[in-house]
Each structure stands twice: as structure tokens, then as C-alpha cells.
Amino acid sequence: MSELDILKGHAVNIRKNIVRMVTEAKSGHPGGSLSSVEIGVALYFTQMDINEENISSLNRDRFVLSKGHASPLLYSLLAEKGFLNEEELLTFRKIGTRLQGHPSMDKLPGVDMSTGSLGQGISAAVGMALSNKYHNLPYRIYTLLGDGECQEGEVWEAAMSASHYGLDNLLAFVDMNGLQIDGKVNEVMNPFPLDEKFKAFGWNVIVLEDGNDLEAVIKACEEAKTVKGKPSVVIAKTVKGKGVSFMENQAGWHGVAPNKEQCEQALTELEGGNK
Template structure:
């Protein structure tokens, strides 16, 4: 099996677990978790130096899920990396579970920042990157934002600070699926053009026509590491609910759990290689 095929297999497993854990919980955010699978798979399996021995170490790359409601994605990736079991995934959002609706660094090793209040994740990532610069540490900081999240003013305050301090060790990826809980982002509070805005704030910008294409994501991440002097934003156009036909491009699946029957249909579709 090639490295690319292996990554795609990881992505399919992650999608399956997202669907299963949200169904088991009866709540959660599947749409924006599914849209970002290729992004986070690429980061965790090809970019970050994270492993079972350095989960709690400061001497490694960091990841901040700024769109904290997509916690099913992060938990499913950590499971795929072997840091927690599939059995524990099924405790998602249950009383006394380590897998809260929004990720908590106090509950689970491998969570680098507690997130949920939109805009605060990228702000924390800027602080981490600044600390690494100050201490002359070689580690990178990755953060994943939602396009709806970019309506938050705090995102742009963080972007301004990152450019001011020339944090070229910071890579921010925007999951640009075009939909948020209340509908099309252009109708709710239009934050576009995101590429031009990040450029205006002093960032390097890479745009992806298909952020669900693993090869495009990998190329963008590798290119981002070569850009010096300023932080880099990757604007990745994705599909909300990617991989499950009845969820794709539907804002209604932003924060709704599938029924048992819908879960079975979704898993059958993913097992058929349609993701």
C-alpha cells in the first residue's frame, strides 16, 4: 500500500468513527468534522512529530482546534493514532467521559488547547508560536479554523499579531466549506474574500480548490513550511459532511446527530469507498 493510499485509509476510518461517536452520543457536530478529515489526517500523520512518548512534552509541534465544536474529528484522529480506544470514542459527550463536546486539555493527553469559544483557538496558537520564537525552539504550531469562525473579530486581532511578530512557524488552515449553523456564510455574515484579507494582514496565503483532496493538502502543508518571514494561511475549499452523500453541502448537518438507521447507511457508503 502506498503512503497516499495509507493516508486515505486513515481518513476513511476517521470518518467512520466520527459518524459512530456522534450517533452514540445523540448530539455533536458531524458536518464540519467530516469536511476537515483530509486536513487533520495530513497534519497528524505527515507533519507533526507527535507520538505516544511526547504527548505531554513541550518539545514537539502543537495543534489547536480553533473550531472546537469539531471535536469528533480530533478525537477520531487521536484514536487513529492509537492514543485512545474506539471503545472510549463511544463515550463522547457522556457524563464523566474525557471526551467532552469541546476538547479539554485537562481531560485528555494530546489536546494542546481547550477550545470552543470561536476565535480564541487561533489566539492561543499565536501565543504558542510566539513562545517558540522567543525561546528559539524549532517546533511549528498548526491551527484549524472554520470559515464561519472568521466572522469573529478576535481572529483578525490574532492574525495582526502573528504577522507583526513574523511568526513563520505558524500555519493556519481555514476549513472553507461555505456553511455554518445558520446557513450559507455569505448570507449570515460574509467574511470573504478570506485570501485577500489574510494577505492584507501580512500573511502568506495558499488557496486550495479542493481541501478534500489529500494530495493538494499535502502539497500545501509542505509548501507552507518553506515560506519564511510571515505566518501562512491555507484556505481550503471543502465539502460540509464530506463522504456521506445525504449530509454533503447541507447546513442542517452542522450540529445534528444521525439516527441509527442513518448511521448504518453512512457506514455502508464509507465502506463502499465512496468517501
């Protein structure tokens, strides 16, 4: 089995766990969690130096889930890395759980920033990258935003700061699946073209026509490492609900949990490689 096949296997497992935990909780955000899986797999399994020994240390690469409602993605990634048992995923959003609806750094090792209010995650990531730059530390900071999140003014304040301070140790991903809770992003409040906007703010911009292509995501990460003097952003065009036929490109699955029958169908599709 090739390394790429192993990575794709991680992606399938993560998608299945996302579906399971949201179904069990009867709430959560499956659509935007499923669309971002290849980005998460690329970061946690090919880029970041996070492991069991350094998970609670500041001396490592860090990831900020700026689109905090996609917490099922983050928790499933941490489980796939072996930092928590898969059984715990089924406590998602339940009373007393460590797996809050939005990530809490006080609850779970491996959550590098508490997020939820959109725009704050990338702002925190800029602060982390600036600190590393100031202290001459080699660690990189990664953050994941949604395209709907880019309607927030705070995103652009953070973008301006990152460029001003030349944070070439910062790589942001925008999960551009085109949909948000109220419908199409460009109809709710059009933030496009995001590539031109980030360029105007002084960022190095990489556009992925298929952000669910794992090899392309990895290549983009490697390309970003070669850029000096400015932050990088990957605008990844993805499919909301990726891997589950009845969820794909449907805004209605932004924040709705499947029932048991829908869960079984989704798991069957994912197991069969319908990605």
C-alpha cells in the same frame, strides 16, 4: 499499498468513527468534522512529530482546534494514532467522559488547547508560536478554523499579531465549507474573500480549490515550511459532511446527530469509498 492509500484508509476510518460517536452521543457536530478530515490526516500522519513518547511534552509540534465544536475529528485522529481506544470514542459527550463536546486539555493528553469560543483557538496558537520563536524552539504550531469562525473579530486581532511578530512557525487552515449553523456563511455575515483579507494582514496565503484532496493538503503544508518571515494560511475549499451523501453541503447537518438507520447508511457509504 502506497503511502497515499494508507493515508486515505486513515481518512475513511476517521470519518466512520466521527459518525459512530456522534450517533452514540445523539448530539455533536458531524458536518464540519467530516469536512476537515484530510487536513487532520495530513497534519497528524505526515507533518507533526507527535507520538506516544512525546504526547505529554511541550517539546513537539502542537495543534489547536480553533473550531472546537469539531471535536469528533480531533478525538478520532487521536484514536487513529493509537493514543486512545476506539471504544472510548463511544463515551463522547457522556457524563464523566474525557471526550467533552469541546476539547479540554485538562481531560485528555494530546489536546493541546481547550477550545470552544470561536476565535480563541487561533489566538492561543499565536501565543504558542510566539513563545517558540522567543525561545528559539524548532516546533511548529498548526491551527484549524472554520470559515464561519472568521466572522469573529478576535480572529483578525490574532492574524494581525501573527504577522507583526513574523510567526513563520505558524500554519493556519481555514475549513471553507461555506456553511454554518444558520445557513450559508456569505449570507449570515459575509467574511469573504478570506484570501485577500489574510494577504492584507500580512500572511502568506495558499488557496486549495479542493481541500479534501489529501495530496494537495500535504503539498500545501510543505510549501508553507519554505516561507520565512510571515505566517501562512491555507484556505481549503471543502465539502461540509464530506463522504456521507445525505450530509454533503447541507447546513442542517452542522450540529445534528444521525439516527441508527442513517448511521448504518453512512458507514456503508464510507466503507464503499463514497468519499
